Amino acid sequence: MNPYANPFHLAIKDRIEHLSYPKTFALILITSWFLSTTAKWLTNGKRKKLTIPTWGYRSWFEPTLLLQARFVMGARQLVHEAYTKMPNMPFVLKRYDADFLILPIRYLDELRLIPLSKLSNKGANVANLVPEYHGITFLLTNNLHVEVLRKKLTPELWKFIDSASTELSHGWDISLPHSQLSANGNDWVKIDFERTVRDLVSRMTAKVFLGDPACRDETWLGISVAFSIDLFTASFTMKMFPPWMYPVVAPLIPARRRVLKQLKAARGIVGEQMRKHASLKEKRAQAARGEVSLTAEEAQDTLLDWMLDHGKGEEVRVEEMSARQCVLTLASIHTTASQAANMMFDLCEHPQWWEVLQEEVDEIAKELGPPGLAGGMKEEGGGGGVSVKEWCVRLEKLDSFFQETQRREPPIMLGPQRLAQQDVTLKDGTFIPRGTRVAFPMLEHQMDPQTYENPNEYDPMRFYRKRHESPDQMHLHMAGQTHPNVLGFGYGNQACPGRQFAVAEIKLIMARMLYEFEFKFADEKKGRPKTGYINEMAMTDWNARLLMRKRVR
Ligand code: HEM
Incomplete structure (x- = not known):
């Protein structure tokens, strides 16, 4: 029987056929929300639920869908209101795909000691990326990319930073508009600062992770910037639908097609480096016994080499290894570039600090030679040159500046995040049902007068002063150290494993920028570019432009 034979059905069919694209999209969303809510209601009846109050409903009648939709662009406001109105209390926020239990900071240490099998950082961070649709499910069960950072990159940090600094010099000539900048410093040239730093960081990262020649492969450099953007866009779009619709929606999303x-x-690119690694194995062993010598490219020691030597089974298959390299670009490039961009925006907003930072760089340069130039950041112990370590360690004011920017502009406003893999009851009886996302109000805590004196004041020497209060404070308040009041890199043993590398990279880039150039906002009236938030994620303003000119001494 033809269902449309009925005039009522015919009218509906006619309406549906004439719906515009936005209306069709809204109809799909509402229908799928209705179906998934009904399904949840039918299946969740017996599961224990969160008993903590939800924040944000405007009235009893506001549908949950609306509250979840408001979180997308209004999370900053919702978190701020909840934090202010319910100080030191847990509360629940509704993101469209998950309920977040926001815990006060006093729970931080208790949660740190709960095993990952119960409260998982990976569960929370990776689930946001819909891993099963992007070929990255191995991230949930496998830790090789974290191991390599902990066991190879961090212990040998300065060797790798030195290698990254050679690539920085190479990128410096390519990514900066040298030909437009007059030597007398008269001409201001407009640049997209964040993009410039992204280019530099992707080169430095590729040098350390993959080595030559892949680190100069334009396709790889393109992937290492675009992969994160496309993966986030694809995941964000998919998560607007209930999981049962993913098989239908996923193939239609252009960003996901780009990810694939x-x-x-x-x-192709990582596979080629892997083949080289395999073919060099014997020669490297001979070189270690002093029987043959290696060219510089053959002798390079990359993080990929370590992963190939230490990985097992699927880990060392090209599919998984190349996806892992893409994931590492995701973790490392935009985070680092937006921190550097935020630092430069803060400096342009508070120009009185130029002199202080430039003076620090100039003083060090007088002794160690200019950053990045001949006689400056040379190989550690090589040719009478100065190690990058010495340069970075001595940049104490820049270090403090880094932290003050990160305090006010962390990459995410709710973190650290964990996913409850099973029901958990905290010491005071707070119950966390399986499947709950747990997070801390990082940004609010870092902007709270109980945490920092005059939190709204931009005080870039805040951490410098703390470090110099007494010798035992010197290491506690360095950029990259985690602390309950400094959460931008996470906290405790699950904190960002690439943070020391990120701090050193940014110091190298910023020291050179300070030494060689001056910057100001392209649009002085607009002032500092505003950070936007999509859900809990911070987004620097990609339309922001700065003016730069050569520094004349
Ligand atoms: C300023 C730059 C960076 C910021 C702000 C940052 C921040 C973070 C944060 C907040 C986390 C989550 C920690 C948690 O779950 O508690 C994280 C995880 C991670 N970061 Fe970073 N990060 C930065 C740079 C880097 C770099 C350069 C690398 C690699 C060299 C890296 C590799 C990772 C990895 C692999 C994870 C996942 C750790 C895991 O699954 O256990 N990050 N990062």
Whole structure:
């Protein structure tokens, strides 16, 4: 029987056929929300639920869908209101795909000691990326990319930073508009600062992770910037639908198609480096016994080499290894570039600090030679040159500046985040049902007068002063150290494993910028570019432009 034979059905069919694209999209969303809510209601009846109050409903009648939709662009406001109105209390926030239990900071240490099998950082961070649709499910069960950072990159940090600094010099000539900058410093040139730093950081990261020649492969450099953006866009779009609709929606999302293309191209590039590693194994062993000598490229020691030597089974198959390299670009490039951009925006907003930072760099340069130039950041112990370590360690004011920017502009406003893999009851009886996302109000805590004196004041020497209060404080308040009041890199043993590398990279880049150039906002009236938030994620303003000119001494 033809269902449309009925005039009522015919009218509906006619309406549906004439719906515009936005209306069709809204209809799909509302229908899928209705179906998934009904399904949840039918299946969740017996599961224990969160008993903590939800924040944000405007009235009893506001549908949950509306509250979840408001979180997308209004999370900053919702978190701020909840934190202010319910100080030191847990509360629940509704993101469209998950309920967040926001815990006061006093729970931080208790949660740190709960095993990952109960409260998982990976569960929370990776689930946001819909891993099963992007070929990255191995992230949930496998830790090789974290191990390599902890066991190879961090212990040998300065060797790798030194290698990254050679790539910084190479990128410096390519990514900065040298030909437009007059030597007398008269001409201001407009630049997209964040993009410039992204280019530099992607080169430095590729040098350390993959080595030559992949680190100069334009396709790889393109992937290492675009992969994160496309993966986030694809995941964000998919998560607007209930999981049962993913098989239908996923193939229609252009960003996801790009992600799959990037993964395919990465297989070619990373696969080639892997083949070289395999073919060099014997020669490297001979060189270690002093029987043959290696060229510089053959002798390079990359994080990929370590992963190939230490990985097992699927870990060392090209599909998984190349996807892992893409994921490492995701973790490392935009985070680092936006921190550097925020630092430069803060400096342009508070120009009185130029002199202080430039003076610090100039003083060190007088003794160690200019940053990045001949006689400056040379190989550690090589040719009478100065190690990058010495340069970075001595940049104490820049270090403090780094932290003050990160305090006010962390990459995420709710963190650290964990996913309850099973029901958990905290010491005071707070019950966390399986499946709950747990997070801390990082940004609010860092902007709270109980945490920092005059939190709204931009005080870039705040951490410098703390460090110099007494010798035992010197290491506690360095950029990259985690602390309950400094959460931008996470906290405790699950904190960002690449943070020391990120701090050193940013110091190298910023020291050179301070030494060689001056910057100001392209649009002085607009002032500092505003950070936007999509859900809990911070987004620097990609339309922001700065003016730069050569510094004349
Ligand atoms: C300023 C730059 C960076 C910021 C602000 C940052 C921040 C973070 C944060 C907040 C986390 C989550 C920690 C948690 O779950 O509690 C994280 C995790 C991670 N970061 Fe970073 N990060 C930065 C740079 C880097 C770099 C350069 C690398 C690699 C060299 C890296 C690799 C990772 C990895 C692999 C994880 C996941 C750790 C895990 O699954 O256990 N990050 N980062």
